[in-house]
Amino acid sequence: MTIITQSEKQTLNLGKKIALELKGGEVIGFIGELGTGKTVFIKGLAQGLNIKNIITSPTFVLMKVYKTKGVIKQLCHVDAYRLNSSQDLIDIGIKDYLSKKTAVTVIEWANQVKNILPKNKILVKIKFGKKQNQRILEIIK
Amino acid sequence: MLILGIETSCDETAAAIIEYKPLKKVLSFKIISNVIFSQIPIHIQYGGIIPEIAARAHIKNILPVIKKSLKNIDFKKIDLIAVTQGPGLITSLLVGLETAKALSYAWKKPLMGINHLQGHLAANFIEYESKNVFPAISLIVSGGHTELGLIKKSGHYQKIGQTRDDAAGECFDKIAKLLKVGYPGGPAISKMAEKINNKSNNIYFPRPMIKTNDFDFSFSGLKTAVLYFVKKNKNKLEKKKFIQNICAETQQAIIDVLIYKTIKASKKYRAKSVFLSGGVAANQELREQFKLQVCKLPNNIKFFVPSKNFCTDNAVMIAIAAGLKYKNLNKNQKSQLKNNWQKIKVDPNLEL
Numbered sequence: 280m281t282i283i284t285q286s287e288k289q290t291l292n293l294g295k296k297i298a299l300e301l302k303g304g305e306v307i308g309f310i311g312e313l314g315t316g317k318t319v320f321i322k323g324l325a326q327g328l329n330i331k332n333i334i335t336s337p338t339f340v341l342m343k344v345y346k347t348k349g350v351i352k353q354l355c356h357v358d359a360y361r362l363n364s365s366q367d368l369i370d371i372g373i374k375d376y377l378s379k380k381t382a383v384t385v386i387e388w389a390n391q392v393k394n395i396l397p398k399n400k401i402l403v404k405i406k407f408g409k410k411q412n413q414r415i416l417e418i419i420k
Numbered sequence: 421m422l423i424l425g426i427e428t429s430c431d432e433t434a435a436a437i438i439e440y441k442p443l444k445k446v447l448s449f450k451i452i453s454n455v456i457f458s459q460i461p462i463h464i465q466y467g468g469i470i471p472e473i474a475a476r477a478h479i480k481n482i483l484p485v486i487k488k489s490l491k492n493i494d495f496k497k498i499d500l501i502a503v504t505q506g507p508g509l510i511t512s513l514l515v516g517l518e519t520a521k522a523l524s525y526a527w528k529k530p531l532m533g534i535n536h537l538q539g540h541l542a543a544n545f546i547e548y549e550s551k552n553v554f555p556a557i558s559l560i561v562s563g564g565h566t567e568l569g570l571i572k573k574s575g576h577y578q579k580i581g582q583t584r585d586d587a588a589g590e591c592f593d594k595i596a597k598l599l600k601v602g603y604p605g606g607p608a609i610s611k612m613a614e615k616i617n618n619k620s621n622n623i624y625f626p627r628p629m630i631k632t633n634d635f636d637f638s639f640s641g642l643k644t645a646v647l648y649f650v651k652k653n654k655n656k657l658e659k660k661k662f663i664q665n666i667c668a669e670t671q672q673a674i675i676d677v678l679i680y681k682t683i684k685a686s687k688k689y690r691a692k693s694v695f696l697s698g699g700v701a702a703n704q705e706l707r708e709q710f711k712l713q714v715c716k717l718p719n720n721i722k723f724f725v726p727s728k729n730f731c732t733d734n735a736v737m738i739a740i741a742a743g744l745k746y747k748n749l750n751k752n753q754k755s756q757l758k759n760n761w762q763k764i765k766v767d768p769n770l771e772l
């Protein structure tokens with residue numbers, strides 16, 4: 280599925296919409312350059328999951344976990360930007376969330392840690408469009 | 421009392437001993453030792469901290485660093501062990517905390533977990549007396565945080581604003597990576613910016629969220645603006661002057677937003693002083709411009725910023741934060757500290 284968004288707001292809203300389709304246990308990998316809007320999409324996703332916290336970049340601590348209510352109880356936000364291998368994510372405890380039915384795990388820069396992604400992962404590839412603020416999102420299930 | 425501080429939240433292994441005299445009105449600290457083993461040279465080749473490597477370096481260095489901080493002091497004379505509990509990298513935090521717990525148990529000394537951000541804030545009390553400073557506005561800017569807080573009185577803290585995406589230090593790092601000027605990004609960009617004496621270039625980057633009514637920040641958009649600009653001007657990237665100009669404007673954009681929002685907050689809350697701290701507070705331009713703007717305010721508002729070596733991560737600030745916290749504990753709470761080695765856990769996302 281390929282979707283083109285024309286603004287940051289639209290990318291955010293797309294995240295919100297996708298959140299409503301989640302059932303828990305999903306692992307979503309994001310691939311896209313700096314500034315394509317990976318975090319924006321995830322902010323929308325978090326809003327869709329009824330998370331009230333401000334979603335800030337996890338680049339520094341690598342992983343942030345947000346709580347929510349419902350079938351999905353946690354959103355695990357991972358950033359592999361600085362990493363060379365998936366072992367680093369295992370070290371900080373990502374496996375606690377990857378197999379959890381009540382958690383959704385989102386991984387930015389998923390291309391850096393390909394071998395940790397499960398077979399049933401969802402991939403979101405984001406590219407710059409021709410116009411400024413335009414983005415091309417490819418969602419692969 | 422003698423306090424041993426231990427800090428391993430990120431890529432510095434640090435230990436320090438301070439002597440603390442809890443007087444009523446004036447706080448008095450004396451730094452006995454301040455030892456830091458910086459891992460920056462180790463991580464330079466990766467353009468950032470690698471958790472596994474950081475943890476290994478912490479394990480290797482923690483005991484020698486603590487030993488060095490003790491100098492000739494008998495451990496029996498230590499009254500309190502203070503250790504960073506979070507926020508930070510979990511693998512790094514664990515090394516410091518588990519070491520502190522082991523020492524607390526073996527030495528039979530009370531143990532206190534300290535919030536790393538509280539440590540940064542407390543760094544402001546290392547060199548200054550804190551008399552008649554509240555209410556105060558605090559800005560903590562580092563690689564992981566950009567946070568404005570209101571301090572009504574000693575021991576009080578209320579967050580009034582924060583970044584909605586990237587931290588200021590992270591913005592420096594990411595833009596530095598984009599421009600290929602080096603790591604850590606803050607010092608690399610400010611070094612390039614220094615070369616520009618008069619800003620006569622036509623480069624302009626946005627000041628994200630500067631006009632919003634809240635005290636929040638956003639730096640992700642600035643990164644994107646620089647990215648667009650670089651893509652548009654690919655042919656000029658080989659000119660050093662061009663990169664220097666981009667660096668100068670990037671730095672100024674970050675400084676402008678930080679100062680504007682802090683000044684706005686200090687006006688709103690009628691602050692008597694402004695505290696600046698965190699790793700990014702070591703940026704010379706930021707320090708100078710901040711001081712200039714705070715001094716322009718009416719009512720003689722005081723401006724505090726720690727020396728540069730106390731802005732970046734260190735253990736003195738953790739020990740001082742413990743001293744300030746200890747002062748406000750009652751007898752029962754103080755006696756509970758001796759059992760803390762069984763209880764304290766790291767929290768990588770701890771909030772202030």
